[in-house]
Amino acid sequence: MRFTRSIGLMLALLVCIPFAWGQEGEEPAVSEDIEVVSDPKGDVIVVCPIEGDIEPGVLVLVERAVEEARELNAKAIIFKINTFGGRVDSAFEIAHVIREASCRTIAYIEGKGAISAGALISFACNDIIMTEGVTIGAATPVYATSEGMAPAGEKSVSAMRAEMRALSKANGHNSDIAQAMVDEDIVLRGFVNESGEYEVYEVDSDGNDEADTKSPDEDEAENAEEDAEDSNEPDIGTVVYDDGSELVLAKGKLLTLDPDEAIKYGIIDRTVESLDDAVTHFMLGGGTYHIVEPNWAEVAFRFLTSPTIAGLLLMLGMGGLYLEVRTPGFGLPGIVGITCLC
Secondary structure (H helix, E strand, C coil), rough: HHHHHHHHHHHHHHHHHHHHHHHHCCCCCCCCCCCCCCCCCCCCCEEEEECCEEEEEHHHHHHHHHHHHHCCCCCCCEEEEECCCCHHHHHHHHHHHHCCCCCEEEEEEEEEEEECHHHHHHHHHCCCEEECCEEECCCEEEEEECCCCCCCHHHHHCCCCCCCHHHHHHCCHHHHHHHHEEEEEEEEEEEEECCCCCEEEEEEECCCCCCCEEEECCHHHHHHHHHHHHCCCCCCCCCCCCCCEEEEECCCCCCCEEEHHHCCHHHHHHHEEEHHHHHHHCCCCEEEEEEECCHHHHHHHHCCCCHHHHHHHHHHHHHHHHHHHHHEEEEHHHHHHHHHHH
């Protein structure tokens, strides 16, 4: 029996040690075509994928990408964003890490797009570019219930809205558009300014500033706006006011933009077809791509911290400890419980 317990304890240690080693002692994985040394010419472009659920494992990867960009004296970091969102706390931390980068940061949106937490991360970058067929927005916080996902309370919405506002202002993006992706009470209007650019701005959600700007047919405009609010999709551009502005987003709707809308509203300049196309557009010149790929420790960490696996490990850990308490001595259930919880 003692021999069996000793073997079990050794197996538990073997399971735990690699993860501890990976967290503290693992050297960052780098692409084979480049060495992690300072480049005085700054001809390196770091490329970091942000895919799947946003959670602590993605944060670890982004931290390594920013650190390697600093060591390489990179001219830019391109974050390839392809996510439906994830944990808000992880998204906040990722955004703050990106803001601390020593070089230009670019959000390259592809695949699934930049939804929810992905939109927050995009606005944390200096520049945003999109491929065809993707979207950005729908960033209001939600939480899981027995009946599905439900909107979070005003406290969470307020924090997310403020973060989006701060990040967008810091990087020269339209903060009203960013906040409208979080808060469904925001109403947006747009107009073509003297420079020929389409400008989007927030108005009072109660319509208090609309008295002097409505078209002569006031009732018709009011009815159109009410219909827009009651419909499943915002009736963009159908409510026109005397000052030449038009309704962009009605109250009660979250803003999500496709590439054409993002171009019209000034979030991006154009769409691109590839990473090379994006590099050309931002005039980054030639250089070497340094692809930051997850190493084995990061892959394992991301797997173990995913909500499904973390919940399963917690259940197994508590079950193992319960069985150990109910069983004389110390044996396999205790080892399994401790291993799952560590």
